[in-house]
Amino acid sequence: MIQLSHVSKSFDTKKVLDDVNWEVPQGSIFGLVGPNGAGKSTILRLISGVLLPDQGEITIAGQNVYNNPSVKKKILFVPDDPYFLPQTTLAEMKKFYEIFYPSFKESMYRKLLNNFPINEHAKINTFSKGMKRQANVILALSILPEVLLLDEAFDGLDPVMRLTLKRILTDQLLERKFTVVISSHNLRELEDICDRIALISDGKVGLNDEIENIRALYHKFQVGYSRLPEHSVFESFNPMHLEVRGNVAVLVIKGDAELLKQQLSETQPVLLDEIPITMEEVFVYEMEGKGYGQIV
Amino acid sequence: MVKLFSARIQTFYFRFLIGRNKRFIGLMTATMMVVYPVFVMTILSLNDFTAPNELFLTGRILAILFFVFFSILVPILMFGYLNNKRDLDVYFSLPIKREQMLQTTGWAGYFILLIPFALTWWTGGLLAMIYANLSLFILFESFITAILIGSAIYMVVVFTMMNTGTTLDAFLYSLGVHLIPFLAYGAYILFGYSMLLGFSDINSIRILNFISPIWAIFNTIFATSDLLFPPMAYGLYWVMISLVLCAVSSYLYTIRPSEKAENPFVNKRFFPIISTTYAVLTLILLYNFIYNTNSSTSLLTIPNLIFPLMFAGILYLIMDTIANRSTKNLGKAMLNYALVAAITLSVFIPSTLTGGFGYVTRVPKATNVKSVELNLTGSSGLFFPTNNLSYTYNSFDGYTAEAARILKALQTPNLVFDSEADIQAVIDFHKIVLSEYKWVDYSTKSYPARGYAGDVLNEIPGYTPSYEPFPFDNLDYGTTTVTFTYRLNDGSKFRRSYETSAMWSKNLTALLASETMVKLSAPLISNRGLFDSISGFKLHDALMTNVNANLPGFDFEDFVSEYLKDIEAIAADGTIEPTSTLVAYLELSAVKKLTISNALTVSDRIAIDSRFTNTLAWLSSKGYAIPQARYDEDTAVLVLPKTATKNAIFFIANASTSIYSYSENESEVVYVRLTPEQMVKIAPYLSASGFSETALPTVFTVNNVVKGDVSNSEAYNPMGLMNLLVQAQHVDEVLAIVADNPREIGRGFNFFTDTNLLSGRFVDTSGRAEYVFEGNRATKYYDGELYDECEYYIDASGNHIIIEYRSSEDPDTKPIAIESALWNVDPSGESFTHNFLGVSTSISFEFKKVSD
The missing domain is CATH 3.40.50.300 (P-loop containing nucleotide triphosphate hydrolases)
Incomplete structure (x- = not known):
């Protein structure tokens, strides 16, 4: 070791x-x-x-x-x-x-x-x-x-x-x-x-786990609404990444998939799908969260 | 250090490195072969395989030169990987201890260096042994010395590489580190000479042998005359330094931060140390240099300070800019330099203003001195018993370090005095020197002013001498360098050196009776332990006119035992007046084997006068008869002193060498020619040693050599002219003997001019200077061109031809140069210089007669 x-x-x-x-x-x-x-x-x-x-x-x-x-x-x-x-x-x-x-x-x-x-x-x-x-x-x-x-x-x-x-x-x-x-x-x-x-x-080791565990931890959801809820609703999920296009929001969230799905369904979406997330996306969103690569 | 020795070489990697560098080894070998054996063979073949010995010397110097060059280049190539991050990723990740890697690479590099050097040295050496008879021992000793000292040159570069991060910096700072000893030595010497009266640089050049391996390698191998130790001892010393450098390098290698590679320095302390050292040394060196260029300036003036400060400052800033590869740091560098300069000057200025914190004025108390050593160099205007040494050796490889040491012990022995009275006499003289220099205001005058104090003093208003004058006055020409080395009771020693005038040294005549001084006239006795054998004993009469070579069973140690008893008694008596009668000479030869094929042979004549009662009794008891003198016509004159004469020849007796004096006040003397019968009567009243307070008649005798034609075999004739004083108590008897002789008047001391003139053509050993003697005119040709024409003299000893070059025809004008040709030594050997009393400059050269 x-x-x-x-x-x-x-x-x-x-x-x-x-x-x-x-x-x-x-x-x-x-x-x-x-x-x-x-x-x-x-x-x-x-x-x-x-x-x-x-x-x-x-x-x-x-x-x-x-x-x-x-x-x-x-x-x-x-x-x-x-x-x-x-x-x-x-x-x-x-x-x-x-x-x-x-x-x-x-x-x-x-x-x-x-x-x-x-x-x-x-x-x-x-x-x-x-x-x-x-x-x-x-x-x-x-x-x-x-x-x-x-x-x-x-x-x-x-x-x-x-x-x-x-x-x-x-x-x-x-x-x-x-x-x-x-x-x-x-x-x-x-x-x-x-x-x-x-x-x-x-200067630190942040994410550090088996790939399977990482995949199990990071989830990407596509959520469609007939009427888009308040932004604070999405913020309450503490997403690593949030993207809103019309009435559709894409959220990348760390946590238990089933629990997150249940919580998102409570926001009354008309569409709720979990999209496969790549490790590259995890890396990008993690680094975005630390302000890396943002154009000032 | 422990890690260093425990780290073993990785033999497989060592072999790998040697294998990988085969072509480089070949290239180095070819280069060195071309400059030594091939070069030598080319010259030899063009000269029918005869060539001057210097050819091989040149070859060896070139071989060492390239060895030094490659000693700097090879480590830079071998450790080049240290200066590249990409290379270090591999080398530092290898499973080998870093210290082991350093050792393996380092030793492999040195081995790669040694292969071409060894091949070159021994190939050239073989030729030198065949064609120049160079001894195997000399070659071997030089080879071992070179590789031992070479290790230090190599390790300095390795050490520098451990501190630098690029190849350019490694190369530049390797040269820089190697240059520091020379800069430091220059600063030290200039500072001492400029600022410290009494500063002694005697043998100080030897310091370089201990601080610069580059100097040491050349000096120990090619200049053996002034070495303190055998060459290989220096080699061992530098190996020790190499090991220390290796240990430090090993440590630095172990902690070397690989991320710093490709930066100028990997050790942040290295550059500040180097740049500060350079700034300080340059500042001191230049300040003293500027100060020395004008003897009239005061110590602290703006012109004195401005150039050194600015030059050292600019140097510092340039070094900083190169180190940082940027000018952004200049502001900080200026502040740093200001600090360095301020600290340097804050130490330097007080040290000069206080005369080196008391260095200048310090004279020890006699009670604190265990012994004092006097060393006299340059023209000896001071009293100094002389001897009759002559010596021979093979001039090519015979002048070994051992030969140099023996000859130094014989010719310029250390005059050590340890009796209270003698020590006090030396201290008193030291005080006189300081008192005289005080008139020059030595705290503010630089060396040029102090160096010629004797001339300056008389021009100082109100000057009154602090010394007791001699009864004669023609010793004021020139100066002698006197070095005092005191050994104190506490084990320490200190040394001072001054340019002194002979006029100041009256009180030193008290030393003439000391055992140390008396022994000087028989150096082969004092140094007999240095030789393998002593033989060839012959007894001569007092005036060297007859010889008894039949001394069967002569036991030298017995003789010495009696002789030393007499010396002890003479010293105890303490008389320095010329009251003894010269009775006989013992001639002898000493041999020291130097190499397989070469030996040093030294001959001497030991004077025995009436004070040597034990010695004379011993000779008599053994039946060794002193031969009767056989005087010829026209070989002796009695010179009579005028009233109130102040000419030294009437005060100093000397049987060993002549007094050649430029008498300014007495260009003509009165003399009488002595018949052989008169000489027989006068001889018992003549003294060959001592110093008289009153003027006494003096007898000059001359041998036959200077009267006739000179051949090499005749040239080595120990008979010389003597300056013998008539003992004070017998003056009247002597004058009565010559009462009827006609009084003659002669100029200078050419009493035998008619018979002493030379004729013929002579050339020096270079073949370029030719002298033609006709009458008393000498004409010098150089490369066939007329060089000069002037009168010549044969000096009173008959051993020297004196050719004077005067700035005017006025006979009272001091000569501006003198050429003194020795001709009583083997023309193929080394010449040696007699001490001239009162003459500041003599140039010895050899010449041989060309058949008419």
């Missing part, structure tokens, strides 16, 4: 994480979402030991991560902008990783190499951004990490490769149990693969 306890981190005067407490259960596939600059990458760098927290501690299976090789050899961090040694090839990078990760599995490397159109003896600096990311994923998964940290994992990949990567991740997860934390702006991508989601904003 990855555990962040009272973790704070500032860059110069900007506080990026403020007293964050967060747990990632072992074996889970955690999606980390948040607006730009919210601290998603910072959390991944803290977990991987790249950064030292100003306060608090980060542990994996109870052991502090920073400058602790015995823990770090179980972790593989794939940054959003992958780094390779200058003028190197994938084969040479493989040697580099083999030095530090005894768990590196040659057969896995070969297997993964067959899934991607990459020449392991070609200079990596001739690769496109997507190919570099593929190369990085091949190396990362060949290490068989117990904790895989993917920063903006799907950026730069074409749709086919995104699907391939998801499939490979899924296959690996079926073969062995390991923890994955993926940060992304693309909630649609995370929805498909993650079982849990955490939302980072204002």
